[in-house]
Each structure stands twice: as C-alpha cells, then as structure tokens.
Amino acid sequence: MGKGMVLGTMIHGAGERRTDWRHPAIPSDASTSFDFYKKQALISERGKLDFVFVADAMYITPQSAPHYLNRFEPLTILSALAAVTSNIGLVATLSSTYSEPYAAARQLASLDMLSGGRAGWNAVTSGLGGTALNFGHRRDMHPEHGIRYRMAAEFTEVVRKLWDSWEDDAFIRDKDSGVFFDPKKMHEAEHDGEFFSVKGALNIARSPQGQPVIFQAGKSEDGRRFATDTAEVVFAIDGEIGAAREYYMDMKKRAARTGRNPDELLVIQGISPVVADTEEEAFRIREELTATVSLEEALADLGRHFDHHDFTQYEPDAPFPDLDGLGANGFRSDIERIIKGARRDGLTLREAAMREAAPKTPFIGTPEHVAGRLEEWYRTGAADGFMLIANLPSLLESFVEGVVPLLRERGLFREVYEGTTLRDHLGLPFRENRYARAGEAILV
Amino acid sequence: MGKGMVLGTMIHGAGERRTDWRHPAIPSDASTSFDFYKKQALISERGKLDFVFVADAMYITPQSAPHYLNRFEPLTILSALAAVTSNIGLVATLSSTYSEPYAAARQLASLDMLSGGRAGWNAVTSGLGGTALNFGHRRDMHPEHGIRYRMAAEFTEVVRKLWDSWEDDAFIRDKDSGVFFDPKKMHEAEHDGEFFSVKGALNIARSPQGQPVIFQAGKSEDGRRFATDTAEVVFAIDGEIGAAREYYMDMKKRAARTGRNPDELLVIQGISPVVADTEEEAFRIREELTATVSLEEALADLGRHFDHHDFTQYEPDAPFPDLDGLGANGFRSDIERIIKGARRDGLTLREAAMREAAPKTPFIGTPEHVAGRLEEWYRTGAADGFMLIANLPSLLESFVEGVVPLLRERGLFREVYEGTTLRDHLGLPFRENRYARAGEAILV
Ligand SMILES: Cc1cc2nc3c(=O)[nH]c(=O)nc-3n(C[C@H](O)[C@H](O)[C@H](O)COP(=O)(O)O)c2cc1C
Ligand SMILES: Cc1cc2nc3c(=O)[nH]c(=O)nc-3n(C[C@H](O)[C@H](O)[C@H](O)COP(=O)(O)O)c2cc1C
Numbered sequence: 001m002g003k004g005m006v007l008g009t010m011i012h013g014a015g016e017r018r019t020d021w022r023h024p025a026i027p028s029d030a031s032t033s034f035d036f037y038k039k040q041a042l043i044s045e046r047g048k049l050d051f052v053f054v055a056d057a058m059y060i061t062p063q064s065a066p067h068y069l070n071r072f073e074p075l076t077i078l079s080a081l082a083a084v085t086s087n088i089g090l091v092a093t094l095s096s097t098y099s100e101p102y103a104a105a106r107q108l109a110s111l112d113m114l115s116g117g118r119a120g121w122n123a124v125t126s127g128l129g130g131t132a133l134n135f136g137h138r139r140d141m142h143p144e145h146g147i148r149y150r151m152a153a154e155f156t157e158v159v160r161k162l163w164d165s166w167e168d169d170a171f172i173r174d175k176d177s178g179v180f181f182d183p184k185k186m187h188e189a190e191h192d193g194e195f196f197s198v199k200g201a202l203n204i205a206r207s208p209q210g211q212p213v214i215f216q217a218g219k220s221e222d223g224r225r226f227a228t229d230t231a232e233v234v235f236a237i238d239g240e241i242g243a244a245r246e247y248y249m250d251m252k253k254r255a256a257r258t259g260r261n262p263d264e265l266l267v268i269q270g271i272s273p274v275v276a277d278t279e280e281e282a283f284r285i286r287e288e289l290t291a292t293v294s295l296e297e298a299l300a301d302l303g304r305h306f307d308h309h310d311f312t313q314y315e316p317d318a319p320f321p322d323l324d325g326l327g328a329n330g331f332r333s334d335i336e337r338i339i340k341g342a343r344r345d346g347l348t349l350r351e352a353a354m355r356e357a358a359p360k361t362p363f364i365g366t367p368e369h370v371a372g373r374l375e376e377w378y379r380t381g382a383a384d385g386f387m388l389i390a391n392l393p394s395l396l397e398s399f400v401e402g403v404v405p406l407l408r409e410r411g412l413f414r415e416v417y418e419g420t421t422l423r424d425h426l427g428l429p430f431r432e433n434r435y436a437r438a439g440e441a442i443l444v
Numbered sequence: 445m446g447k448g449m450v451l452g453t454m455i456h457g458a459g460e461r462r463t464d465w466r467h468p469a470i471p472s473d474a475s476t477s478f479d480f481y482k483k484q485a486l487i488s489e490r491g492k493l494d495f496v497f498v499a500d501a502m503y504i505t506p507q508s509a510p511h512y513l514n515r516f517e518p519l520t521i522l523s524a525l526a527a528v529t530s531n532i533g534l535v536a537t538l539s540s541t542y543s544e545p546y547a548a549a550r551q552l553a554s555l556d557m558l559s560g561g562r563a564g565w566n567a568v569t570s571g572l573g574g575t576a577l578n579f580g581h582r583r584d585m586h587p588e589h590g591i592r593y594r595m596a597a598e599f600t601e602v603v604r605k606l607w608d609s610w611e612d613d614a615f616i617r618d619k620d621s622g623v624f625f626d627p628k629k630m631h632e633a634e635h636d637g638e639f640f641s642v643k644g645a646l647n648i649a650r651s652p653q654g655q656p657v658i659f660q661a662g663k664s665e666d667g668r669r670f671a672t673d674t675a676e677v678v679f680a681i682d683g684e685i686g687a688a689r690e691y692y693m694d695m696k697k698r699a700a701r702t703g704r705n706p707d708e709l710l711v712i713q714g715i716s717p718v719v720a721d722t723e724e725e726a727f728r729i730r731e732e733l734t735a736t737v738s739l740e741e742a743l744a745d746l747g748r749h750f751d752h753h754d755f756t757q758y759e760p761d762a763p764f765p766d767l768d769g770l771g772a773n774g775f776r777s778d779i780e781r782i783i784k785g786a787r788r789d790g791l792t793l794r795e796a797a798m799r800e801a802a803p804k805t806p807f808i809g810t811p812e813h814v815a816g817r818l819e820e821w822y823r824t825g826a827a828d829g830f831m832l833i834a835n836l837p838s839l840l841e842s843f844v845e846g847v848v849p850l851l852r853e854r855g856l857f858r859e860v861y862e863g864t865t866l867r868d869h870l871g872l873p874f875r876e877n878r879y880a881r882a883g884e885a886i887l888v
Contacts, residue, residue, distance in 0.1 A: 021617070021624065028617035028624075032649060034527070034558040058546060060647045066624040070615065070649045073554035079523035080558050083478070099547065102502060102578040110517035114478040114524050134546040136641025171514065173465070173472035178736065180465065180472075180510040197580025203504045205476060205514045292622065 003427035005378050005412045006233075006268055006385025007404070008051040008091070009044040009396060011037050013072075016272065016389050017357065018065040018301050019292040025392050031071040034080060040396060041081045044088055047400035048414050050425040051089030051120060053215075053387060054078055058098060059130035061308060063300045075107050082115035089422030091120035091215055096155035097148050098126055098135050101196050104155075105162040108212050109204045117208035117421035120233070121159075122215040125152050125223075127331035129307045145329050149222040154193045156214060156230050161189040163211045164433045165201035187435045209421035210431035219333030228254040228265065232428055235387065237270040239360050244269055244382035264428060269383040272391055273363040275370050275398040282364050289391050290358050298353035305334045316350040359391055367402030374403070375410060447871035449822050449856045450677075450712055450829025451848070452495040452535070453488040453840060455481050457516075460716065460833050461801065462509040462745050463736040469836050475515040478524060484840060485525045488532055491844035492858050494869040495533030495564060497659075497831060498522055502542060503574035505752060507744045519551050526559035533866030535564035535659055540599035541592050542570055542579045545640050548599075549606040552656050553648045561652035561865035564677070565603075566659040569596050569667075571775035573751045589773050593666040598637045600658060600674045605633040607655045608877045609645035631879045653865035654875035663777030672698035672709065676872055679831065681714040683804050688713055688826035708872060713827040716835055717807040719814050719842040726808050733835050734802050742797035749778045760794040803835055811846030818847070819854055 013031025014021035021028045030036040041052050054074040074092035082090055090111060094104055104121075112119035125148035132142040143151065170185035189200035216231035218224055227234045234251055238244040252262040276282040299311040306326055314321045320342035328335065342352040363370045377383050390396040407413035414425075423430060457475025458465035465472050474480040485496050498518040518536035526534055534555060538548055548565075556563035569592035576586040587595065614629035633644035660675035662668055671678045678695055682688040696706040720726040743755040750770055758765045764786035772779065786796040807814045821827050834840040851857040858869075867874060 019622070022619045022622055024619070028619060029615070032557050034560075038527075058550075058647070060645060062627045062630060064647075069625065069630075069647060070610065071647060072558060073550045073648070076519055076523040076551050076554040077558060079520040080527040083482075083524040083527035098544070100542070100544075100579055103543070106502075106517045107520050110520040113476050114516060114521060116478075130643070133641075133643035135544055136636070136643070166514065171473070175466045175468070175472060178463070178466055178738075181513065183506045186506060186513075192580070197577075199574070199577035199580070201504060203502070203508075203513060203515060204517070294622075 003418075003425075004414060005374070005407060006266055006426060007047070007049045007413065008053055008089070008268065008385070008387040009040060009049055010053045010055065010270065010387055010389045011040045012055060012067055012389070013037075014067045016067070016391050017289075017293070017359065018297045020289065020391050021066050022292045023289065023392060025394055031067050034077075036393075037072065037077055037081060038084055040393065041085050041088065043397055043400055045085050047404045048417055049088060049400070050385070051091050051422060052078075052081065053091040053122065054093060055122070056093035056095070056124070057128055057131070058095065058126065058134055059128040061130070063303065063308065065301060065304070075111060078119075079111050079114065082111060082118065087118075087417045087420065089118045089120055089213070089425055090115055091122055091213075093122040093124055095124050095126040095131075096152040097143060098131055101155050101158040102162065102198055102202070105159040105202055106204060108159070109163060109202065109207070112207040112209065112212045113204060117423070119207070119212040120215050120422055121212050122217065122235070123152060123156055123231070124217065125149060127307075129329060142329065145220070145332055146222050149218070149226045151195045152226055153230065154195050158189060158191045158193070158196050158198050160211060161191055161434075162198065162200055162202040163206060164435055165189070166205045167433050167436045168206055168210075171205060185435075206433065207421075209423040210433065213422050213426065213428060223333065224251065224254060227251070228258055228260070232264060233266045233268055233426065235268050235270055237389075240362060241377055241380075241382050244377060245380070248381050248383060266384040266426060266428070268385050268387050269377070270387045270389050271363050272359050272361045272389045273370055273399050273403070274359070274361060274391075274395060275363075275365070275367055275402050277366065279365045279369065282366070285392070285395070286359060286364060293354070293357045295350060295353065298357040299349075302338070302353045302356055305331050305338060311349065311353070314349050316353075317348050320347055320349050320352050367398075367406055370399070371403050371406035371410065374407065375412060378412065447862075447869075448858060449818070449851060450710055450870060451491070451493045451857065452497055452533070452712065452829070452831040453484060453493055454497045454499065454714065454831055454833045455484045456499060456511055456833070457481075458511045460511070460835050461733075461737070461803065462741045464733065464835050465510050466736045467733065467836060469838055475511050478521075480837075481516065481521055481525060482528055484837065485529050485532065487841055487844055489529050491848045492861055493532060493844070494829070495535050495866060496522075496525065497535040497564075497566065498537060499566075500537035500539070500568070501572055501575070502539065502570065502578055503572040505574070507747070507752065509745060509748070519555060522563075523555050523558065526555060526562065531562075531861045531864065533562045533564055533657070533869055534559055535566055535657075537566040537568055539568050539570040539575075540596040541587060542575055545599050545602040546606065546642055546646070549603040549646055550648060552603070553607060553646065553651070556651040556653065556656045557648060561867070563651070563656040564659050564866055565656050566661065566679070567596060567600055567675070568661065569593060571751075572748075573773060586773065589664070589776055590666050593662070593670045595639045596670055597674065598639050602633060602635045602637070602640050602642050604655065605635055605878075606642065606644055606646040607650060608879055609633070610649045611877050611880045612650055612654075615649060629879075650877065651865075653867040654877065657866050657870065657872060667777065668695065668698060671695065672702055672704070676708060677710045677712055677870065679712050679714055681833075684806060685821055685824075685826050688821060689824070692825050692827060710828040710870060710872070712829045712831050713821065714831045714833050715807050716803050716805045716833045717814055717843050717847070718803070718805060718835075718839060719807075719809070719811055719846050721810065723809045723813065726810070729836070729839070730803060730808060737798070737801045739794060739797065742801040743793075746782070746797045746800055749775050749782060755793065755797070758793050760797075761792050764791055764793050764796045811842075811850055814843070815847050815850035815854065818851065819856060822856065
C-alpha cells in the first residue's frame with residue numbers, strides 16, 4: 001500500500017458530465033480557462049495531493065459533450081501548470097495509437113524535466129474510431145482493439161528505451177577540459193519493431209525521478225494485460241466496492257504473476273465525491289446536478305461509448321436494444337458494463353441512459369462519512385487511492401478542506417510533501433536506467 | 445514597417461555555439477534549466493520585447509553540439525513560460541515533415557489559448573536527414589527538399605483550416621436554454637490532399653488573436669516561395685547589411701507579387717549583439733567567446749550543415765574541398781552560402797570552418813553604436829526587426845538595459861505593451877475566421 005493513500009484530481013474544465021456546465025457554480029468557459037485549471041491545481045496542491053490529471057481524446061462531432069468540444073491539450077496545459085505549482089504531480093493523457101514515440105517521449109520528458117520530476121503519462125489507445133479520420137494517410141483505418149494494445153506495448157517499450165538514452169551521470173560539463181558528456185553513457189534505442197522503428201538517442205536527459213510514471217486504464221482483457229505488463233498506476237471507475245475489490249485483486253494477482261512487486265502497481269479508483277456539512281445538503285447538491293440532463297443528452301452520451309452510435313433511432317421506453325456486438329472496437333469494457341447492467345436489471349433504453357447520466361457515487365455525505373468510506377475501500381483491498389472527478393469546483397474544495405484533514409487524523413494521508421517527485425509521492429521507486437544496471441552487472 | 449521595430453529573443457540554453465557552454469558566465473546545464481529559460485523570458489519581457497523563440501530539431505548524434513544533445517521541447521517549455529509571463533509572444537518551432545497536422549494545430553492552439561493569444565509557430569521542414577530514422581514506419585526516407593516544402597504548404601493549409609474550426613462567436617454557453625454552441629459555426633476541415641487527410645473539427649476554439657502567427661525561415665527558392673505564400677514573419681541571418689537588404693527586398697517583392705500587403709510579411713534578422721560600456725570591452729568579450737573553439741569542433745559544426753558530413757577526412761590546410769552537391773537535401777541555403785564564401789575568398793577548409801565558428805556580428809560596441817547600426821538597418825530596408833541570439837545571458841541583459849532605451853529615445857521601439865496578443869505587438873491584423881468572412885459575403 002505504499003506510503004499511504006494516493007489522492008489525485010482530474011481537472012476537466014466545464015464539468016465532467018454533459019450538462020454540468022449549466023450549473024451556476026461552473027464557469028461555462030472553464031475548459032479553456034487557464035485560471036480555472038490553475039485554481040484547481042492550487043487547491044489540490046494545498047491539500048498535498050499526489051497529482052492532477054488531464055484526460056484527452058482527438059475526435060469530436062457536433063454531438064460530443066461540451067467539455068470535449070473545446071478544451072486544452074494535456075501536455076501544453078500541464079506544462080503551464082508545472083510553472084505555477086511546485087510539488088504536485090502532472091499526469092498527461094497521450095495516445096499510443098495516434099502519436100509518434102519519439103515526439104511523445106520528448107514532450108513527456110520535457111514536462112518531467114521542467115517540473116523537476118513530476119510528470120506522469122496516461123497511455124491510452126484511443127477508443128474513438130473517428131480519430132483515424134483526423135490522422136489520415138498515417139493510419140487510414142482505426143486499428144482493431146487488440147492491435148491497438150499490441151501497438152501500445154511496443155510504443156511504451158520504445159518510449160522507455162528513449163527515456164534511457166542518457167545515463168544519469170552522462171553529462172560531465174567540465175568547462176576546463178571541454179568534456180561535455182561521456183559518449184559511453186549515451187545510448188541509441190536502435191528499435192526496429194512491428195509498428196515503429198526509432199533510432200534515438202533522445203535529445204533530452206532524464207529527470208530527478210528517472211522516468212515519468214506510466215498510468216493506464218485498460219479494462220478489457222487486452223487492456224489489463226497491457227496495464228500489468230507496463231503501467232505503474234492503473235485507473236478504474238468501478239462505482240461500488242465489490243467491483244472495485246474484484247478489479248483490485250485481479251490486477252495485483254496479474255502483477256505478481258508477471259513477476260512484479262504488486263505494491264508497485266497502484267490501483268486508483270476514479271470517484272465523484274459529494275461532500276457537504278450535512279447529508280441532506282450533499283444529496284441536494286447531487287439532485288441539482290441531475291436536474292439538467294435531458295433524454296436526448298443522455299442518449300448522445302451513451303452513443304459515444306458505442307463509437308457514436310445513434311440511439312435516438314430506438315423506442316426509448318422499449319427494452320435496451322440488441323446491438324449485436326456493435327462498437328466492440330471502441331471502449332469495449334464500458335460497453336460490456338452498460339449492456340450487462342441493462343440486461344440484468346431489465347432496463348429500458350431510457351432507464352439505461354439516465355442511469356449512465358446520473359452521478360453515481362457512494363462517496364456522498366458529510367466529511368466524516370466520506371472519509372469513512374474511503375478508509376473502508378482503502379483498508380479492505382478495493383483501492384490504493386482515489387482520483388477525484390469533482391462535478392463542481394466547490395466539491396473539490398469541500399473535499400480538500402473537509403475530508404483530507406480527517407484522512408490525516410486517521411493516519412491515512414500525508415501532512416506535507418516528503419519528496420519532490422511524483423514517484424516520491426506515490427511511493428514508487430526511482431526508475432533505474434537500463435544501461436546503467438547492465439554496466440553494474442558487468443562490474444560485479 | 446508596422447508598429448516600429450520588432451525585437452525578439454532566441455532562448456537557446458547552454459550557448460548558441462558549440463563551445464559557448466564553457467564560458468564561465470553560462471550555467472552549463474542551461475538547456476534544461478527552467479529557471480534559466482524563465483530568467484531570459486523575464487528579461488525580455490521587462491524590455492517589452494515582442495517575443496521569445498525556441499528552436500528545434502529531432503535528430504542527434506554523438507557529434508552534435510552540446511546545446512542540441514539535451515534540451516527542452518519547444519511547446520512544453522513555452523507553455524511553462526506562458527504561465528510566468530503576461531505579455532511577451534511565445535514562438536515554437538515545429539516540423540511539418542515529422543508531425544501530424546491535427547496534433548500540431550491543437551498544441552499550438554492550446555498554447556495560444558492558455559497564453560491569451562501570444563503563440564507563434566516557426567514552421568520548419570527539418571533539414572537533418574537522420575530525423576527520418578527517429579520516425580521510421582511513418583516516413584521511411586527523409587523526403588527530398590522540394591517535397592518537404594510541398595508537404596509544408598499543405599500542412600500549414602490544413603492547420604489553418606483546423607484553427608478556423610470554430611467561429612469566434614460559436615460558443616453561446618447559455619445556461620438557461622442549455623445551448624452550448626451554434627452548430628452552424630462549427631466547421632470541419634474535410635481536408636483530403638496529397639499528403640494529409642484530416643476531417644476535423646479541431647477540439648479547441650480560437651484565441652483572442654484569431655490564429656497563432658506563422659513564422660518561417662526558408663532561404664532557398666522553395667523556402668522563400670513557401671514563406672511568402674504562407675508566413676507572416678520570416679527569419680534570416682544574413683550577417684551584413686547588403687545581403688540583408690537583398691533578402692528584404694526580395695521577400696517584400698514576392699509578397700507583393702502574390703497579392704499580399706508587404707507590411708504583413710515581417711522580415712526579422714537574427715543577430716548576435718555584443719554590447720558593453722566601451723568598444724574595447726565589447727571586442728574583449730567576443731575574443732573570449734572564440735578562445736575555446738578547436739578545429740575539431742569547428743569541423744563538426746560545419747558537418748552538421750552538410751547532413752553530418754565528416755570533414756575530418758580532408759586536409760584542413762588545403763583549399764575547401766569539392767563536395768559535388770553533397771548535402772543538397774539538407775539545409776540547402778546554408779550550404780550554398782558556405783561554399784560560395786569559401787570559393788570567393790579562396791579559403792582553406794580550416795579557414796572556412798573557423799569563419800563559420802566565430803560569432804560574426806556588425807552589432808558590436810557601445811549601446812550608442814549598436815542602436816545606431818540597428819536604426820540604419822531598420823530605416824534603410826534591411827529588416828523590420830531583429831531577433832537577439834545572445835551568446836551570453838549577460839549580453840541579453842546589456843542589450844535590454846543599454847540599447848532598448850536608446851531605441852525608445854529614437855522613437856523606434858515601444859515604451860509599453862499597447863496590446864495583449866503577439867499580433868498586437870507585431871502590428872499584424874487579427875486573423876479573421878475564413879468561414880465568418882464567407883458568411884458576411886453572402887449577407888452583403
Ligand atoms: C479514470 C479513467 C481515465 C481515462 N482517461 C482516458 C483518456 O483520457 N483518454 C482515453 O482515450 N481514454 C481514457 N480512459 C479510457 C481507458 O483508457 C480505456 O480505453 C477504457 O477504460 C476501456 O478499456 P479497454 O481499452 O480495455 O477496452 C480512461 C479511463 C478511466 C477509468
Ligand atoms: C533564425 C533562424 C531560426 C531557425 N530555426 C530553425 C529551427 O528551429 N529548426 C530547424 O530545423 N531549422 C531552423 N532554421 C532553418 C530554416 O528553417 C531553413 O531550413 C534553413 O534556413 C535552410 O533554408 P531552406 O530550408 O530554404 O534550404 C532556422 C533558420 C533561421 C535563420
């Protein structure tokens with residue numbers, strides 16, 4: 001369980017759900033307001049949280065939810081946040097399906113360097129098939145789900161090789177002798193694989209944490225395998241403790257099976273806490289948040305999971321339609337969850353869509369109540385920590401001010417930052433340079 | 445001549461030339477020091493300069509100069525600088541040969557948005573053939589010079605289309621009615637060209653300056669054509685007033701010939717000013733800067749222009765070798781300048797290499813002298829402005845403190861920032877959205 005509970009914040013601009021932006025407390029231009037992002041990051045840093053996270057996708061249609069239409073690109077906004085924060089980790093989403101490993105490795109390393117070792121990378125494979133249309137003449141078709149994960153495995157392998165281009169003591173910089181670096185400590189990747197061929201070396205050195213921390217959120221069989229083989233932190237949103245425990249156990253077992261220390265694969269649950277002084281007030285806040293969702297909007301959101309399938313063609317009050325494998329090349333595990341839930345509970349299309357649209361969270365109530373739930377999840381093997389996906393900025397503040405001090409009292413969360421890097425915060429080891437290790441082995 | 449003289453700063457880390465890092469006044473880790481970059485940006489902003497610029501390349505070998513081996517990536521470092529500055533423009537180099545238009549458009553737009561309209565893009569085609577080795581399975585060979593410029597033309601066209609995805613009043617954000625945007629004001633690029641196929645729309649809106657400013661530095665015939673067709677600012681380093689005037693005249697004529705307003709294609713000369721209280725002191729500083737260059741280093745630098753050609757194979761004291769078109773697919777115009785100069789002046793290889801290595805500048809001496817030279821260049825049609833490529837951080841400071849006030853006295857340079865965007869500073873017009881214009885035309 002590392003160094004105590006992990007806590008992060010997802011900063012997502014104008015509300016997390018389709019209609020959140022209509023809430024009076026959300027600046028409706030939040031998704032492109034630097035001040036808004038900065039404020040969320042500073043609140044999180046004041047709470048000594050481990051990281052802030054920025055999600056990403058690269059395809060929109062007129063039906064996309066407002067917060068997808070117009071928002072910052074993760075590496076640029078997180079670099080800007082690096083300059084106005086001093087401790088908190090900065091986790092950027094970047095797609096292995098639609099990026100170049102050399103360019104990705106550099107930008108992540110550059111963020112890591114300029115932040116003093118605070119970068120993390122959420123490696124995603126891009127569920128939206130339309131993304132291929134924005135990257136035509138490169139990948140003319142959206143690669144199939146399994147192929148995307150094979151690409152992801154190779155992509156991260158190359159990126160990590162590139163990140164080790166320079167051993168930590170490669171740069172000598174002796175002004176008198178004129179020796180700038182030790183050529184024996186510069187390493188070209190010389191990668192030639194199924195999808196990528198990259199010579200190296202990368203033109204930037206390693207940061208104080210060695211390498212950025214790799215995050216992942218695959219939920220399918222392929223996704224889990226990739227995550228356990230590669231990632232150091234995994235995200236999930238399971239919504240209830242039973243499913244979370246199952247996922248937790250599965251990921252830790254898989255880690256152990258691949259010979260890894262399970263403590264070095266952290267499992268983080270994304271949660272949407274609603275904290276208020278009284279339970280009634282908390283439920284009132286949630287009520288307010290659901291009030292604005294129309295059926296049309298709920299169907300559009302549902303459709304996005306199924307690769308922008310148009311659900312308005314079905315009778316909303318008939319049973320959830322039989323989709324016959326549709327969208328299986330998209331966000332596969334989300335689709336399975338939605339269909340399974342609808343079948344199990346005998347939902348109509350309307351009910352399934354509205355269920356998806358409502359903010360579902362067991363973390364609702366007073367600070368004491370929410371701290372208790374978090375402790376329960378944490379102590380009983382449901383999660384190593386949590387990422388706050390707050391629907392309202394005020395909910396992030398009430399969490400940091402109300403719940404975090406209680407977690408401290410219970411000995412679950414840090415009082416101050418004890419280290420300077422994201423790895424320090426997460427209790428993950430410095431990532432040794434692969435070539436330095438090889439060198440030492442020869443000496444032994 | 446727009447709004448007076450344009451002044452920018454190139455921030456390049458550990459010295460501009462191969463051996464500058466050995467100078468006692470340069471922090472030898474400057475190229476990856478955020479504090480160093482921040483300091484240069486703040487000095488420049490204190491002087492009310494128009495912009496800071498970060499160069500880029502994506503291929504290194506053990507022979508590369510120190511400041512190429514280990515440095516920040518432009519978009520990340522400039523995003524960080526955006527957060528700690530408030531007025532100065534931020535110009536990032538990004539290659540049209542080795543990037544994706546959708547990703548490039550987004551990151552540049554994101555920098556533009558988070559800085560409040562201060563972004564510029566130096567569109568380069570990547571002269572180093574080895575770059576292809578870092579982007580294998582995408583472009584397996586480095587495209588030929590002319591093809592790179594054809595790609596660049598299409599690339600910038602797509603990027604600009606994407607930047608116009610949203611008309612400036614597309615986002616309505618009416619909380620009461622729930623109308624977030626006007627679908628008629630969202631435009632897909634629907635681009636399908638020779639090299640790229642990109643659907644759009646881009647998932648970020650335009651900034652207060654409409655679009656980032658496009659910079660370019662092509663010097664060859666193809667390069668100049670691309671620059672006049674596309675760019676709003678061109679960079680050159682001509683070193684002496686005669687060549688600068690020729691270039692200036694040529695670019696302005698070309699602009700006029702393509703039907704553009706020549707005042708909206710700014711010509712900026714890169715200069716390395718050496719300013720000190722006395723002339724003697726200035727020359728002493730330059731002397732100090734050359735002292736550390738060895739023949740070996742000068743040859744390696746020379747070789748980089750010729751696509752990493754190995755010049756150590758020739759007798760250094762024989763006439764400059766006949767290279768028979770070698771490297772013409774690299775930085776073509778640099779090569780032509782070097783060879784032409786060597787032939788004209790009957791130089792040996794050693795002399796040609798050392799000439800290239802020495803900081804050559806007519807802008808050396810007292811503040812009065814340097815201000816006078818700048819005024820001469822500016823008033824007699826050699827440049828619309830200058831980019832400072834200071835070898836030492838102290839030389840940037842002495843320029844800003846010594847020369848800039850004199851330029852103000854002469855009415856050549858602003859006292860305060862009069863606008864907030866890079867376009868405002870440069871006197872370039874807000875870039876109208878192409879679709880908005882079309883709409884207005886129909887109404888008339
Ligand atoms: C907390 C969390 C954050 C995620 N962030 C992103 C993201 O930014 N971009 C993205 O394309 N997918 C994101 N995903 C989706 C996952 O990467 C993954 O595609 C999805 O869970 C489906 O699993 P599968 O790929 O194994 O089918 C996120 C998932 C979770 C749980
Ligand atoms: C001030 C200045 C800055 C430049 N910055 C870059 C750069 O960052 N990256 C790059 O690849 N080339 C850069 N160049 C090179 C030009 O883009 C161009 O390739 C070169 O001048 C050769 O001209 P040509 O491409 O027309 O042959 C720069 C040139 C100048 C004058």
